[in-house]
Amino acid sequence: MAEVDGAERARLPLHRIGSVVAVGAVYVSPALIGALARGGIALVLLDRQGRFEARVEGPVSGNVLLRRAQYRAAEQPEEIVRSIVSAKVANQRAVLQRALRDHGDDFAPERRSAVEAAVERLARILRRVAFEAGGVDVLRGAEGEAANLYFAVFDDLIRVPDPALRFRGRSRRPPLDAVNALLSFLYTLLTHDCRAAAEANGLDPAVGFLHRDRPGRPSFALDLMEELRPVLADRLALSLINRRQLSTRDFETRDGGAVLLTDAARKTVLTAWQERKKEERRHAFVDEVAPLGLVPHLQAQLLARHLRGDLDAYPPWFWK
Incomplete structure (x- = not known):
């Protein structure tokens, strides 16, 4: 109650x-x-x-044999990292393509060209990730390059004219504008769901593949969220702003420049988050329709099957 x-x-x-x-x-x-x-x-x-x-x-019961397999795989994580980065970049590209398809006619010509160029460069990064060797550090570099391209045009996806709701680049601790405040809050919620999914499937949320191990950091949960956040978090943030469910009055600026959601705005975001997770999509690998909120659990389960040797590779989640 x-x-x-x-x-x-x-x-x-x-x-x-x-x-x-x-x-x-x-x-x-x-x-x-x-x-x-x-x-x-x-x-x-x-x-x-x-x-x-x-x-x-x-x-937390945790399957000790599965976790040992996870620790061994973390020593040579290249192929798992390749899968994660491929899905993240593909899903970022899909977000930009969807924006062009749905609202491209509303873009200023030079901004439409900038988004189209980002889509093409993300496609080239995808090809490099899929076919080029070079190790985990090279894949991490490709992921970082893709993120820079994606966020460089993210502001073009915001269709409201309010200058207080512009995105001027990613800022985290603390968020320095309203869009970053919203993204950070949604990423926190998604991290929680991914950590729960890891633990529910017997995996150690602290031992990652793309993210390096660091005391106190749920590296595997962060890995799991990378391929999901363009769709689950970024598109939800854009929808909340573009549909005017959030406005400048839903944010407050503290001493030092940190921008935060108000209490009322957090309730709005939490309600929208729960509704977003109820939306259903067909999972390409398992070939079944599932709510978006179940996808972290499905991906953790698929990784566990790969670590056990039931699957030859980890099949990441691509947004269709």
């Missing part, structure tokens, strides 16, 4: 809850924490800025 100002606002049975995310000064009773832990439901605490503070969960 959820209460706001002493009034009951929601009541849900635990078996219908996948995870709980509490943003800001939210009181969670010890009884609820215990019930969530027993039910295998993770509780994630974020501060008002959307930064991760803590994660509370019950015992």
